[in-house]
Amino acid sequence: MNETNCAALRTDALGRAFGRTWALRACDLEIPAGSVVLLAGPNGAGKSTLLHLAAGLLTPTTGHAQVLGRTPGTRDARARTALVAQDKPLHPGLTVAEQLRAGRELNSRWDQNAALAVLRTADIPPGTRVGRLSPGLRTRVALATALGRRPDLLLLDEPLADLDPPARHQVLGLLMADNAERGTTIVFSSHILHEAEQICDQVVLLRQGRVRLAGPAQPLCTAHTAVTGRTDRAGHLPAALTALPVVESSITGRQFTALVRGPVPPEEPWLTRVPSLEELLLAHLHPTATTDSAAAPATGRDAA
Amino acid sequence: MIAFRIERSSGVATYLQLVHQVKQALLLGVLEPGDRLPTAKDVVAATAINPNTVLKAYRELEREGLVEPRPGLGTFVRRSLAREQLAPDSPLRAELTTWFTRARAAGLDRDDVVALSTALLDQHFPPTTENDA
Structure with a gap:
């Protein structure tokens, strides 16, 4: 049972450079097994790099990663990890049925029913060649192939971007059911933050290749305060506010709104509330958000 | 058995929506003592929410004495609210x-x-x- 105590994904000072550009650096994470993790961040923040490092498809430039207590890319790790990359690398010449058969023959843990459950969310003729499918249907075949492998760690790089709303709902339902039934750890990158609120229990936010925010979703929200109040006479943020760790703020007329790390002084005449996860992520993703990484809340590991 | 509906923009915490819907079903007699609640897997497959949210709702209902978990069998209604x-x-x-x-x-x-x-x-x-x- 020691395995269940292992983090699903653990990184220590993980970094990856392409030429002289750092796609990811100084990444310290610990994702508990069984969590559903939203990996958020603007384009080019390092999300895909992190997922490919976890899948063992990239090697680290610095530091190292562990998936399920193993080094990514080793046989053991590969058998228990599945990645659905953005480009959905399937064999375009194979039919859907042949693609599944390849999955069955290459994986000892293969579960045909789990794969078929995904395909049943759409009318996909098994004889169609994968290369001729629409992007949405190809996504489903890629997810079917991934879930058929019965992974303990499922890495999804913007898995739902090609799906229409009913299909997204169905596919997300399947993923959540798999998490409920098998405790599969799911790490998915997405730009659709309001949807993630219902789904994820952990968040990792990357910006410019660095972890900006990481940890359990609800405690991260309660560790911040959304503030509304009146600006000072000059129309600026009140000094009492700027003295606090403000993540992001804006002024409209005489009103300011701000997202602050931690509590605010109760004596100030401001309206305060706990931000939603979407508000929290939007504030941290805002181009003017403070980028003081030293002030970022502790990662899951430091908090544990 | 009942089906849950999630109102995503209601501002009410999702687990409370589940709690309220079970209570409503108990009040209306849609659920009766001895009935089994849907499994977390069934609920999340239909609603696409995190399984922990369902477990949290069921724990709250258990705390209020309305349902009881029977290991390996599921969560069952203990008493009715219909009066x-x-x-x-x-x-x-x-x-x-x-x-x-x-x-x-x-x-x-x-x-x-x-x-x-x-x-x-x-x-x-x-x-x-x-x-x-």
């Missing part, structure tokens, strides 16, 4: 209907009635704060 006093033909309901009719005849609108009944409701049934989590 004779709430049935369509109950005397209390008839009296309230009469009162609403008189309020309308006296010229009160919906907001007046809500304000008046909320004030008296709070006076006679002081609100508990535990549900605000």
